Every structure is written in structure tokens, then in C-alpha cells.
Amino acid sequence: MFKANIAAAEQLNRHSDKRSEETFIAEQMNAANTRFIVLVGEKPVIQSSGLGEEGSVRWFSLADLQSYGFPVEQSYFLGTHPSDGGGRFALAITEDLAKTATNAIETMRPAVDLRTLAKNEVLPSEELSTIGMAKALNHWHENARYCGHCGGATEIRDGGWRRVCSPCGRQHFPRTDPVVIMLIVDPSGERCLLGHEARFETNMWSTLAGFIEHGEDIEHAVRRETMEEAGLKIGDVRYHSTQPWPFPHSLMIGCHGIAETSEITIDPKEIQEARWFSRNEILLMLDESHPDGIFVPGKQAIARSLIQSFADGEVV
């Protein structure tokens, strides 16, 4: 089964049972093999030999970051790595700090956004996934500096996996937003539904998707979103796979949905176009050889995995 290149970082041991111990985090931060990812304005600093070439994260030591005067105590603990037993942390800094810190400007570039890195397959999947984890966590911190209950300032704890409100003591934890993403198959089983949204690249078609609302289960969200966006009644809903999606911090829950009706009525507020595609057309789109120049999302997206599953005859 095809798997998207942004996924769970399988190799890291997150030590979620130990990261509430301040001494544990301090030990990991100071361990000899510990390395840091730097996010500059959410973009990871990488090293690459050139455009279109394979690259890797540019890993920094604690001493490197201290020499630039960066606020290392604000780093997030991602886990330890089995290759050398060292810790892996991420530190997010502003573009201004990257430009003005002593001796930093040469090593703080290039900083490239994760979407571009994943789409162009510049980094290995494990590194893309680790960056995704760091980016999602950082986005939560950026929006959790003040307590939603009393408005007081919150402080970082547990290596970045918790914040505590100083005035009222309330605890805040990183949130993941669940999203259903569904490959809909028509009643004959021979065609699947894809849509085109205004925000998509020209000629790109993809599966429908939407946030799960409070009080819904996965099946309900799949049926509601498909009815709202395409006017189709869905019967059977089957789980396929999931993907962490760090834009900003969602979990994509991939499903197959079997349509009971086939007449499409789109909601133009949600989607520009939606139509049925034959298996043959889908194969051409996956291969980027469709005569109309239309194509499906790249290897960074679970949508491709769902579409591939239809092409492979997995949906029956």
C-alpha cells in the first residue's frame, strides 16, 4: 500500500512517560549526541547540495545554538533516536533573530517550508515526519501563550508537551484536529469522486475532506460532508488509514465511502467542481499522463494513498 511521506516519526522514542521530569529533559538536552532542528518562522533549516537534490535536516548541537545566543530553554523535546541514543529537540526562532544573531545568518539557511520539501521529496520520510511533529507542536505553542479560561500568561512544561497558566493553574495540552478525508465510489464500484477547489493548483483534483464536528463520529462526518459538498447519499463507510497532517495540526482520517446515489450537486461555496472518474482516468492522473493535463496530489498526501487504493481495486 502506498504511504504518504509525511507520517508518524517511527524511529523516535518520545518518552511520553518521562518528559514531565525536569531533570530528564535537562539530561537529554545536555547529552553528547543530542541534536536540534531549528525552525525559522516555521520553516526548518536544511542542508542540500542544490535545487532538486536530496538533502537532510541541518542538525545543530546545544553548543551551536548557545553560541548564537538562541533561547534553547524554549526548545521542544521530540524524543531520543536509536541511532546514537541522543535526544532530538526543535527550537523555533523568528526570522529577525535568525538574521541578527551573532554568526547565525550563514547557517540559518536555507529554511524551506515543509510542504515544498515533502512535495519535492527533498528529505527522507522520517525527517519530514519529525519536522511535521515539531511544526505542529510549535503552532500550538504560538496560539497557547495565554490561558483560554482566565487570559493569564501560560508557561512551557514537559519539554513543550504541556503549558500551565500562572494565575489560575489550569493545564493546557497540545491539540490535534480530526479531519475526515474520503474516497467516494459510485454504486457500480467503477468510478470514484474527486473535486477541485479554488485554492488547489490548476488541474489538480482530490478527494473530499472536512473537519469532524463535536458530537460526530467518523461515519457521520463522512456522510455529512459528502452530502454538503457533492449532494451524494453515502451508505457504507470503511476506515482506510490515517496521517498526521501538520498544517497546522490535524489528523487526517482516510475512509472509503460507498455512494447510494450518483447525481452530483455541488455546493459552490465549498467546492468549484466535482465529478466521477473511471479507473482508467485515475491511472493516467496518478501517472501524470492524462490527456487533459489533470492530476492528483503528490506523495505528501493521504489523498494519493486513497486514490491509489481505488486504482488498485482495493475498494469493492
Ligand SMILES: [Zn+2]
Ligand atoms: Zn488561567
